[in-house]
Amino acid sequence: RQEQYRALRDVPAVTRDGVHIGLHLNAGLLIDFGHLHETGAEGVGLFRTELQFMVAQRMPTAAEQQELYRKVFAASGGKPVTVRTLDIGGDKILPYMAKLEEENPALGWRAIRIGLDRPGLLRMQLRALLKAADGRPLKIMFPMVATVDEFVRAKGIVAREKAHLSRHGHRLPSECRLGAMVEVPSLLFQIDEIAREADFLSVGSNDLMQFLFAVDRENRRVADRFDPLSVAALRAFRLIAERAAAAGCPVTVCGEIGGRPLDAMALIGLGYRNLSMSPAAIGPIKAMVLSLDAAAVRATIEAEMARMHDGDSLRPVLTAFARAR
Ligand code: PEP
Ligand code: MG
Numbered sequence: 001r002q003e004q005y006r007a008l009r010d011v012p013a014v015t016r017d018g019v020h021i022g023l024h025l026n027a028g029l030l031i032d033f034g035h036l037h038e039t040g041a042e043g044v045g046l047f048r049t050e051l052q053f054m055v056a057q058r059m060p061t062a063a064e065q066q067e068l069y070r071k072v073f074a075a076s077g078g079k080p081v082t083v084r085t086l087d088i089g090g091d092k093i094l095p096y097m098a099k100l101e102e103e104n105p106a107l108g109w110r111a112i113r114i115g116l117d118r119p120g121l122l123r124m125q126l127r128a129l130l131k132a133a134d135g136r137p138l139k140i141m142f143p144m145v146a147t148v149d150e151f152v153r154a155k156g157i158v159a160r161e162k163a164h165l166s167r168h169g170h171r172l173p174s175e176c177r178l179g180a181m182v183e184v185p186s187l188l189f190q191i192d193e194i195a196r197e198a199d200f201l202s203v204g205s206n207d208l209m210q211f212l213f214a215v216d217r218e219n220r221r222v223a224d225r226f227d228p229l230s231v232a233a234l235r236a237f238r239l240i241a242e243r244a245a246a247a248g249c250p251v252t253v254c255g256e257i258g259g260r261p262l263d264a265m266a267l268i269g270l271g272y273r274n275l276s277m278s279p280a281a282i283g284p285i286k287a288m289v290l291s292l293d294a295a296a297v298r299a300t301i302e303a304e305m306a307r308m309h310d311g312d313s314l315r316p317v318l319t320a321f322a323r324a325r
Contacts, residue, residue, distance in 0.1 A: 001283075002283070004283075004287070005282075005283025005284065005286070005287065006283070008040075008283060008286050008287060008290070009038070009039065009040035010040055011040075011286070011290070013285075013286050013289045013290070014289070014290070015268070015289055015290070015292045015293060015294040016290070016291065016292060016293050017293050017294055017295050017296075019268070019273070019294040020273070021268060021273055021274070021275065021289045022042050022045075022252070022273060022274035022275070023041055023042060023275060023276075023277070023282055023285060023286060023289075024041055024042055024043050024044060024045030024046075024082075024252065024254075024274065024275065024276040024277070025039065025041040025043070025044050025045065025046075025276065025277070025278075025279055025282070026044070026045065026046040026048070026254060026276050026277060026278055027044045027046070027047050027048070027081075028047070028048040028050075028051030028052070029051050029052060029055070030052075030068075030071055030072060030075055032044075032279070033072065033075035033076060034075075035279035035282075036075075036076060036077065036079055037077070038279070039279050039282040039283070040282070041079075041279075041282055042079065042080070043076070043079040043080035043081060043082070044076060044079070044080070044081040044082060044276075045082050045202070045252050045254050045274065045275070045276025045277075046082060046084060046202065046254040046276045047072065047081050047082060047083045047084060048084055048087065049083060049084060049085065049086055049087075049125065050086050050087050050088050050092050050094075052068055053086065053088070053094055054092065054093075054094060054095070056096075057095075057096065058096045059094070059096060059097075062124050062127065062128055065124065065125060065128035066127075066128040066131050066132050067132075068128075068132075069083075069128055069129050069132035069133075070132040070134070072132075073132060073133060073134070073136060080137070080139060081139065082139040082140075082141055082179070082200075082202065082252075082276075083129055083138070083139065083140050083141070084140075084141050084142070084143055084181070085111075085112070085115060085122060085125055085126070085140060085141070085142055085143065085154075086111070086114070086115065086121070086122070086125060086143075087110070087111045087143035087144065088110060088111065088114060089105065089108060089109055089110025089111060089113070089114060090105050090106045090108065090110045090111070091105070091106070091218060092110075106210070106216070110144060111142075111143040111144035112142045112143055112144050112145055112150055112154060113144065113150075115142070115154065115157075116150060116153055116154065116157075119157055122154070122157060123157060123160075123161055126140070126157065126158055126161045127161050127164075127165065130161060130162060130165055130170075130172060130173060130176070131165065131170060133173040133176075134171060135171045135172075135173065135174055136173060136174060137173055137174050137175040137176075137177070138173035138175070138176045138177070139176075139177045139178075139179065139199075139200070140158065140176070140177075140178055140179070141178070141179035141180060141181055141200070141202055142154045142178075142179070142180055142181065143181045143183070143204070144181065144183060144184055144207070145180040145181060145182075145183075145184065145187060145194070146184040146186045146187065147186065147187075147190065148190050148193045148194050148197055151180045151194060151197055151198065152197060154178075155178055155197070158176065158178060162176065177199035177200060178198065178199050179198050179199055179200040179201060179202055180194055180197075180198045180201055180202075181201075181202050181203075181204045181207075181254075182194070182201050182202065182203045182204065182208065182240055182251075183203070183204030183205075183206070183207035183208045183211070183255075184207070184208075184211060185208065185211050185212050185236075188236060188239055188240065191239060191240060191243040191244070192243055192246075192247060195243055195244045195246075195247035195249040196247055196249070198249060199249070199250075200249060200250045200251065200252070201240065201244050201249055201250070201251040201252075202251070202252045202253070202254045202276070203237070203240055203251065203252070203253045203254065203255060204254060204255050205228065205237075205253055205254075205255025205256065205257040205258070206255040206256055206257075207255070208236070208255065209226065209228055209233065209255075209257075212232075212233065212236060213225070213226040213233075227313040227315060228257050228263055229262070229263060229266055229313050229314045229315045229318060230312065230313045230314075231305055231308050231309065231312050231313075231314065234266065234270065234301070234305060234314065235305070237253075237266075237267060237270050237272075238270045238271070238305075241267075241270050241271035241272055242271065245271060250274070251272065251274070252272075252274040252275065252276055253267055253272055253274070253275050253276070254275075254276035254277075256277075256278075258272075258275035258276060258277045258281075258285075259275075259277030259278050259280075259281030259285060260281070261284050261285060261287075261288040261322075262315070262318055262319060262322060264277075264285050264288060265288055265292060265297055265318065265321075265322060266297070266301060266314065266318055268289070268292065268294055268297060268298075269294070269297035269298045269300065269301040269302075270298075270301060271298075288322075291325055292325070293325070296321075297318075297321065300317065300318070300321050301314065301318075304317050
């Protein structure tokens, strides 16, 4: 199997009916970038910057952050990297930061909320990224966006940092694209507005499912209580794909779901054309894409979603579809 997947490294990920699917990597540490070459992924679709902060003994200084990102961009060998700003809080604790006593850390002071309330930290990271890009194109996305206003404020902070750097004679990225993670369900009901404001969207299905079904992503006892291939979940994924396409806003799925062949097949059927996943998933997903008829899976999903009731899962039907290919 591994051999088989390795042989696919340079084969373009195109379905039997000619639909190209962008396969990207999720990365967190510099060593992960070695997988870019090994897997033939098109780029890094999710760079989780908090990992480097979590393994550090203390908060990296501005200069250290810039150096980390410089190495990251060098290691990507010219392939695009979508950098996510610090997603700390919740289950991601920095050992050198005072631990907050919160009843519900997943719903607490975390990610972009900290970034907006303590803009010094966010500004330092953004400045380090803008400098480290050193004239290359830069893609930045913000985690746990719950309202369009939060995203607009984050964009304002980026604009101020860019202005500051150019005033001081620094070279800016040739292009700076800003995206929002879609992982808080409230964004589903502001999807047209966020798709207009953002240069791209990235669906964080791990958190989106956790919050949509009120199922703690770390709690095994409740893990099986919902299915991401249920009609309810697929409607959420479909809404995002359709509204983003209508707004001309590119959208990627970067949660674990994109790395599971059956689930990824469903996402393609719903219109997703870019998936970001762990390195080990690239081979199996590419093999699935190569054998897939995108129009056929789309037709199957549409028909089944129209026929089925909320809560029903398309898993059995899609499993049968996958076997019959
Ligand atoms: C997600 O929530 O799906 C996601 C990609 O981010 P993380 O797993 O880092 O929360
Ligand atoms: Mg998340």
